[in-house]
Amino acid sequence: MPLTHGVLFPLTKYLIKTGGENVYPAEIERVLLAHPSVVEAAVVRALDAKWGEAPVAFVACGNDRPDADALMNLCRESLAGYKRPRELHFIAFDDSPDRPAERSSGMSSKPG
Secondary structure (H helix, E strand, C coil), X not given: CCCCCCCCECCCCCCEEXXXXXXXXXXXXXHHHCCCCEEEEEEEEEEECCCEEEEEEEEEECCCCCCHHHHHHHHHHHCCHHHCCXXXXXXXXXXXXXXXXXXXXXXXXXXX
């Protein structure tokens, strides 16, 4: 992973504390999943020198991969500044967990 300045942790039960504010990964994931091309999303916390922790998003998309700017704009429209992911990474849909036992890692997916 390109983050060399911090450690990534799985999300589900973790709260991200950035600059003293609480950020729930599920809230960011819901925004990302609202994009029609995003099939799964995971938000994790990374250590941040300035804010303590920062949200980082990973998304798996269907055949129509959206532009990163489109997803960040969606976050900008729906989330307070401190809740927006500092980084956005695309992963192959095949790399995302697809068995129930693996879902405990924290990937959120669209129902259906």
